[in-house]
Amino acid sequence: MTTEPSSVTLYSPAKINLFLRILGRRADGYHDLASLFQTVDLCDRLTFSICEEGDDVLTCTDPSVPTDGSNLILKAIDLFRAKTRSDKRFRVHLEKNIPNQAGLGGGSGNAATALVAANWLCGRDEDERRSMDELREWSGEIGSDITFFLSNGVAYCTGRGELIRPLEPLPNPPSTVYIVKPNQGLSTALVYRSLDLSALHPSSPSSLLSLFQSGGVMAAADQGALVNDLEPPAFANYGELRELKGDLEGVFGAGRVMMSGSGTAVFGLDDRDGEGDREAALREIKERRREMGLRIFACHFLDRGGPSQE
Ligand code: C5P
Known part of the structure; x- marks a missing residue:
């Protein structure tokens, strides 16, 4: 008691x-x-x-x-x-x-x-x-x-x-996940409303899942498994987001960058430890795209899902 x-x-x-x-x-x-x-x-x-x-x-x-x-x-x-x-x-x-x-x-x-x-x-x-x-x-x-x-x-x-x-926790997680968030947001309802159901990605979800579970996160990304069907409708409403994704692919590598959910955060998966060049490259993008008001968060995968106590 x-x-x-x-x-x-x-x-x-x-x-x-x-x-x-x-x-x-x-x-x-x-x-x-x-x-x-x-x-x-x-x-x-x-x-x-x-x-x-x-x-x-x-x-x-x-x-x-x-x-x-x-x-x-x-x-x-x-x-x-x-x-x-x-x-x-x-x-x-x-x-x-x-x-x-x-x-x-x-x-x-x-x-x-x-x-x-x-x-x-x-x-x-x-x-x-x-x-x-x-x-x-x-x-x-x-x-x-x-x-x-x-x-x-x-x-x-x-x-x-x-x-x-x-x-179970996925094998071979990234050492750091860089999340980049423009000031502008998009409502989830608007993104779903703009979705073209005749232009969805052809891959089956179960084949994507097995890429992550067998080869691990970074290998799955390199095999094209970071797929988000909500990117095209989000980019149609906010064109600079597509350009930002392209900039980030220049930093992390093609395949290692994706928009999360219905946006507008875009993340890059990094598997290198302790190298300052990533952050310098991200600072350069933030400066060049000043008008987007980018915020950058460096974070890591968690093993737990729910809230945790102090
Ligand atoms: O469930 P939630 O309130 O986050 O969803 C916001 C809006 O996004 C819904 O009203 C709906 O228009 C759209 N939505 C959807 N299909 C989902 C999740 C959300 O169409 N699976």
């Missing part, structure tokens, strides 16, 4: 998609996809505490992040209350490090973190807390990518993204 904790601080990681194939449009307007999701150690930091009176309160270090009921954190807390018939209210502070409208799953990861935190703060002992399986089952109701963030660090995701097959 433990005493009821009054506050908890959790780190909420970002994800990249190592491939993302769209399989078709569904009757409910969503698209069926098959994608390899991988968490990276670019994390938001969230502190949750129980509010003794009043409504939920969300504050955020980034003024561009909405803190009203449209934020997935508050939607996740509402969902948790409805499912558990709890009347607890929460104060949440979000230190935002993961850029939004990036395709990095920041908002989805935050929602998964909110489910875990609410469960933690409402259960006086472990028996009283809901199982991770229940949290996973509920999570699909608030967004497509949230379930992944209650799973392993790497997973094969299908359906609209919410059907998860957790995988």
